[in-house]
Amino acid sequence: MTPLKIGIAGLGTVGAGTARLLADNAALIATRAGRPITLTAVSARDKSRDRGIALTGITWHDDALALAADPNVDVVVELIGGSDGPAKALVEAAIAAGRPVVTANKALLAIHGTALAAAAEAAGLPLGFEAAVAGGIPVIKLLREGLAANRVSRVAGILNGTCNYILTTMREEGRDFPEVLADAQALGYAEADPAFDIEGVDAAHKLTILAALAFGQNVDFSAVHIEGIRNISALDISFAEELGYRIKLLGIAQQTPSGVSMRVHPAMVPVSKLLAAVEGVFNAVLMEGDFSGPVFCQGRGAGAGPTASAVVADLIDIARGSKIPVWGAAQAALAPSRPVAISALTGAYYLRLMVTDQPGVLADVTAILRDHGISLESMLQHGRSPGEAVPIVLVTHDTIEAAISAAISRIATLDCVLETPALIRIEPK
Structure with a gap:
């Protein structure tokens, strides 16, 4: 069997986790993909760093763009991150060179998803991004394939584990936001600069992607109303409990007669609802189809294992020859965004x-x-x-x-x- 040869750009937590998964579960993956999937090339900033993975026999490229032209790479996996710069340049170069792409980059897709999908469609190439939303939860596959026969009316979810951890800890321990954020940073649950997480931008990137899939529209990050959790106090969390609610940062996309409402903000969720019980670093997504009814998924939304699992799931699809339109339908069939103001x-x-x-x-x-x-x-x-x-x-x-x-x-x-x-x-x- 001819192996599918993979080049990974970015060997951080997810990149190293993907390399480890490909090695540890090689036989299982080959069985399910119909052929071996092998790592043949990588690119990262620091070649000397010990990442806990064996790179013997694997080509190292100092310049990530070289992966797009490497004759020993069939599929490029972009795990650099960021909406522009090297990540965007690599994905564009890979598609131009006729190579499928798998990415975990929600910012790139939320900002440039329409253009990248059009390029991939024109080239007849798959562009996989299961890992871009909710880590190990297969929400992209569920929306794009499992619910393909449904009119989806609403998608709501806890899409950022950092914020959910902070809000959970504030409720359980009665502490205020600044103190809990500092603890989250010390534990590695929050970045040194946590702005994208706590201001709601990360969740908004993910919601943009989910809305495009759910409602068959072009991605439109600018249409999302965004609020973060910085101003949520322990006092508000205590009052919420007294009233029968828990405060969660939600991403909500909803079809209305006037268009699609897309918003990220803290919300009081009734304790009887499934989303209210999602705690700590976990993510969850609730989708409502006209024939399926409500569908609820919960799992780890980040980390090496869950995100690598989603990356490799896309690689297995590519190895099998699966070619599903990036946004679930041909570009010409997608509707323009019709945002509804908050x-x-x-x-x-x-x-x-x-x-x-x-x-x-x-x-x-x-x-x-x-x-x-x-x-x-x-x-x-x-x-x-x-x-x-x-x-x-x-x-x-x-x-x-x-x-x-x-x-x-x-x-x-x-x-x-x-x-x-x-x-x-x-x-x-």
Whole structure:
């Protein structure tokens, strides 16, 4: 059997994990792929670094672009990362050279996915990216193949393990965000510069990919509304528990009559829902098809093993000769993005105010809400501290986001309101 020869660019956690998986499970992989899959070439920044893998007999390229032209490489695996620079150049060069590509690069696909898919389609090449979303959870294959006969109405998920770990730890230990983030960095769950994770950008890249697959549209990262978890406090998490919710950073893409709503933000998830029980570094995705009904997947969203598993799954498909359109349909059949603004969202909201405990405060706040057509479902206030700062929590009935945003802008100007109000969207029960 003629082996499928692989070149890997990037030997970090995932690259080294992929090389290890190809070696450790070589016989199993060959059986399932119909032929051996062998690593023949690699490229990384530091040749002297010990990565715990044997590179004897494997060609080393200092320049990753050389993989695209190496005659001993059939498929290029891009694990460099980043939406531009060497990663983009390598993928473009590999496709131009007639070589299939497998990548774990969600940023690259979210920003340049339309152009790269068009190039791969024109060349008749597969472009695999199972590892780009949710690590070891086969969510790409499920959306693109398993649910191919369904009209998907909604995709919602916990798409960033760093944020989920932080929020879980804050709830379990009653600690605030800065302290837990520092611990996450010390444990290796968060990067030294965690901005992409905690500001929601990483989750938004992944949601962009899921939305394109779910709704048959071109990728449009610019259409995603993005909020992170930096402003979530232990106080909000405690109130959420009291109200029967857990706070999760969710990525949500939903088909509406006006188009597709795509948003990443913290949300109050009812404790009865499956997503509420997803803890620590785990990811989960819930998809809703018209014939399949809801489909729920949970697993590790990052790390050497889970992500390498997804990379090699794509390599096995390529070894078998599988050629599925990158976004589930030909480029010409994909719809243009029709984004729906966050201001049009309708739902319930959690509002926490830190106010001076004095007569008339609640009347002033509720008058503003009334002026904007917002009604309240419930209120929480614990104890009295006349003249001191106290929290008031208000839960609204369903209302439009534009209305609650306008109301909060007015509430924030009240003399009795001592800090920026906290607003968190509530998922339906």
